[in-house]
Amino acid sequence: MMRIKEVAELAGVSIRTLRHYDEIGLLKPAEVSPSGYRHYSEENLKTLQQILFFKELGFPLQKIKEIMESPSFDRLGALELQRHLLIEKQNRLGNMIALIEKTIQSEKEGMKMSSEEKFAGFRFDSNPYAREAREKWGDQAVDAAEAKMARLDGDEKLALADEMNEIYRELAAIRHKDPRAQEAQTAIRKWFDFLNRHFGDYTPEAFKGLGQMYIEDSRFTKNIDQFGPGLAAFMAAAMAEFANQTHQ
The missing domain is CATH 1.10.1660.10 (Multidrug-efflux Transporter Regulator; Chain: A; Domain 2)
Known part of the structure; x- marks a missing residue:
């Protein structure tokens, strides 16, 4: 005590x-x-x-x-969401600090900054994940997802994080099994349904492409594998199989 x-x-x-x-x-x-x-x-x-x-x-x-x-409050889920939000805040502050330093330098050296450069640090739409999603699936789907997230309050975001983390934990528990097996496909469908409920319309092909990003981009791999080593690769394989089965 x-x-x-x-x-x-x-x-x-x-x-x-x-x-x-x-x-x-x-x-x-x-x-x-x-x-x-x-x-x-x-x-x-x-x-x-x-x-x-x-x-x-x-x-x-x-x-x-x-x-x-709240009866639904989950300490671990809250910590994971807080980490995500604090990293975003850290990135925004880093951009602001860099902009301040550049502005100070331009004032001292008499350098002219363009209008875009003067306000670059105030733009909060530069998340690399969002950029990649826009490139892969277009602005409309990403805009709809971001607008939906913006409407959520703190409790709703925590509930969303809890649901997402529960799916990850379920998948992590079976990540050593065959991703083509029925158990794996049932679990990965929950992820497919979750994404479609909360983040726009994912086609099976887009779902498969997202899975590829999980193993091609080390940032995704690192975040996902926190739930269990090899989870990103397992999910990518299961998502590809899901897309293939859906097209049959």
């Missing part, structure tokens, strides 16, 4: 902040001594860490409380 002062110093927050979290029911200490001292457990520290991740992403405290009290 840790006392409130120790937790505040460890997490870089104030004692007043921790007391406020207790008062609003966001983070209740594991124990309160008869003299009123708050004591925090290891589980409390995990909860505090997740609260601070949400705060960094701009979630208000009341929304964080609602999310974490």
Whole structure:
């Protein structure tokens, strides 16, 4: 157990902040001594860490409380989504810093920047995955998927991440089996249906092409194989077989 002062110093927050979290029911200490001292457990520290991740992403405290009290809340799923969102934020900040440095240099050296260069760091549509998807399947499908994602609130995005991760975990559990087997094809159909429900209309051919990207692009392979080594290759093979069977 840790006392409130120790937790505040460890997490870089104030004692007043921790007391406020207790008062609003966001983070209740594991124990309160008869003299009123708050004591925090290891589980409390995990909860505090997740609260601070949400705060960094701009979630208000009341929304964080609602999310974490939801019966469907999954800590691992939340962490995975938070990682994704923080990486996106990191990339945007990196672009902004690079733009600032370029602007400072142009001011010092009297270099002229084009209008496009002046605002390049403010464009948030430069995700390499989105660019590749647009090239493969066209703007309409990607625009529709992005618009749908933009309409989701924090709870809905967490639920979406939970559903996606559950499919990945199911596939990872059978990744050593034949991707042509019925069990593998039943599981990969869940992925096909998930993509079509949430990210636009995927034809079997586009689905197969996406699977190829999983093994041709090391970024996809690395992310997918976090659920189990070899999962990306297994999914690519299963997706290709799914497309072939669908065309028969």
